[in-house]
Amino acid sequence: MHCAISGEVPEQPVVSKKSGILYEKRLIERHISEYGKCPITGEPLTMDDIVPVKAGKIVKPRTVQTASIPGMLGMFQNEWDGLMLSNFALEQQLHTARQELSHALYQHDAACRVIARLKKERDEARSLLAQAERQVPMYASEAVTENASVLSNGKRAAEDDDMGQPGKRVRPGISANIITELTDCNATLSQQRKKRQIPPTLAPIGGLERYTQLSSHPLHKTSKPGYLIY
Incomplete structure (x- = not known):
């Protein structure tokens, strides 16, 4: 017995009630689900028209090779x-x-x-940033201390110059000879400046007026922001 679709001995043989043709069960079930008719006669066929055939164990014959x-x-x-x-x-x-x-x-x-x-x-x-942060306050305090000492020394020197004799203040003044020399020097320097030519690389006044300040970055925090203490 051979399957009408594959031409081989079926492992699970079934027979159609209408035509009596033998098929392989898995092949005829797939054909019915897709087409709904008998592959040989073309008649309508359902799964209820398929009857399984009970037989002994089928041994497939050997191939020619x-x-x-x-x-x-x-x-x-x-x-x-x-x-x-x-x-x-x-x-x-x-x-x-x-x-x-x-x-x-x-x-x-x-x-x-x-x-x-x-x-x-x-x-x-x-680490470098932390070290710099530790050193900046120390430098700022040293600069403030040095500036205070310089101001105090300058003020003390000015007071010492103003004091002629102990307990008496000498009124400062400029003699007439010194005023004459300063006037002559000013006139000479003014004549030389008038004769001096302006270099072509010097920026014009209009160009300087167009300059604007973009930003300001103070280095130290003081009582007046934007000013540095030296």
């Missing part, structure tokens, strides 16, 4: 060739996977080194 030694050797050779081709394909895939893995490991190692270097630079920058 397994019936002789040369046929078996040829079959073994074909299987060996297929095995070698499959093994070659697996080796190619393994080689590609190894290359991708090595490249990924190299990138991971490089990324770890870059991150470690950046962390080291960050720590160094933080």
Whole structure:
């Protein structure tokens, strides 16, 4: 008995009630679900029209190739060739996977080194910033102290100059000879300045008037913001 669709001995034989034709169960079920008719006669066919056939265990006959030694050797050779081709394909895939893995490991190692270097630079920058923050207040206090001492020394020297005799203040003044010399020097320097030519690289007045202040960055915090103490 052979299946009317595949032409082979069916594993689960069934028979149509309408036509009495033998089919393989899985093949006829798929055909009915898709077309709803008998594949041989073309009549409408449903699953209720299929009757299973109870039979003993069916042993499939051997193929022509397994019936002789040369046929078996040829079959073994074909299987060996297929095995070698499959093994070659697996080796190619393994080689590609190894290359991708090595490249990924190299990138991971490089990324770890870059991150470690950046962390080291960050720590160094933080330490330098903390050191600078500790030194800036000390320098500012030293500058304020030095400026106060200079002002006090200058004020004391001016008071000492104003005091001629103990307890008496001498009124400062300029003699007539010194005034005459200063007037003559001023006139000479004024004549020289009038004869001086203005260099062409000097910026014009209009250009200076167009200048504007973009920003101001005071170095030290004082009682008057924007001024520095030297």
